Amino acid sequence: MPSSVLNDAFFTSFERSALSLDRAETLPAACYTDADFYAFEKSALFDQEWLCVGREDWVKDPGDYFTTKIVGEPIVVARARDGVVRAMSAVCQHRAMLVAEGKGNTRGFVCPYHHWVYGLDGRLVNAPAMERTCDFDKASVRLPPLKVERWLGFLFINFDPEARPLTPRLKTVADAIAGYDLEHAESASVMTGQFAWNWKVMFENNNDGYHASKLHQGPLHDFVPSELASFPDADPNDAGFLRFNATLHPDASFNPTQRAVLPVFPKLTAVDRGRMTFANVPPTLSLVLTSDLVIYLILRATGPETMEQDTGILVAPGAQDDPSFPHRFEMLMTSAGKIIAQDMHVDALVQEGLRSRFAPRGRYSWQEGAQGQFNQWLVPRYLAAWRRINPEASVSPAAAAE
């Protein structure tokens, strides 16, 4: 028996997931559970794609920094005195201690182990007692830099120094959500959690209009019925995709009044206000946009069956100035918490089901158009990576290049 699921037959079968939705099947369960596949996925996706690490306003002032970790890589993001936001590895170039933890404001990064000092731009500025070390050139040492791109106030990094820019490939998504003016939206809260399921289980759940009227049936959700879901076509070159779900009344919001209780984002059109919009930039960013509240999920894979996520809330500029804001916000969060608890219960049990010998290659409803879009994003990347590693692969070039 082969020790790895990674073989030609396995990858050839992915083509069945990239068919049109009425013919497509879900991906093989091993894509959500298998350690070899996760290692493959790191090179197929996470080493190539733009990865969201946070919001630019997390590093508002010079000296502000935060740390994060994705697919095992510790990262530090800092705004230097020149105002430029940079991302770099947090791994000290002496003996690999991490130079920063958490977040804060600093003049530079002093490695706690032997006190090598790095500037906010990552350059090594001091290394004590290294004067007898032959051919040690302090000026050539720096925390390894990573490419950074800003998009609507979100910060993305890329491990590939040759990566194509992200923003031009998100035009369709950016145009559809322009009314929310996310660049100027204000952060109301961020929570970080650890979850015992594959990152795609989370991504797919957040993109699933089919379950809205079933799992979440009740007065906190019925105004966004599954049958009003729509899925605009994405161009294969797009880096993201959209889902719309019309609502039964304008300015619908997840709370017992079913209507916006915070100030509505001021530039929204009547069309925006008559629907909820879901915008996705795989593999790390998923947005839920409502008239008074934008929820963003920053997903970080940590293993084949584990992930970490920042769940953040953005509100209209000035919304938090109203003295009643904390009470209104609490009401929204209580309702959202109930809906999220239903999703989390499902996510945990889906992961269990995916581990089963009886896990299906399931079929899709028309209301799962976003799963189809996700597969159209994933499968060509998986197949192209498999062909890079294994040039003899017999997967069809058409599928890999799609």
Ligand code: FES
């Ligand atoms: S490991 Fe950082 S100074 Fe030694």
Ligand SMILES: [Fe+2]
């Ligand atoms: Fe849900």
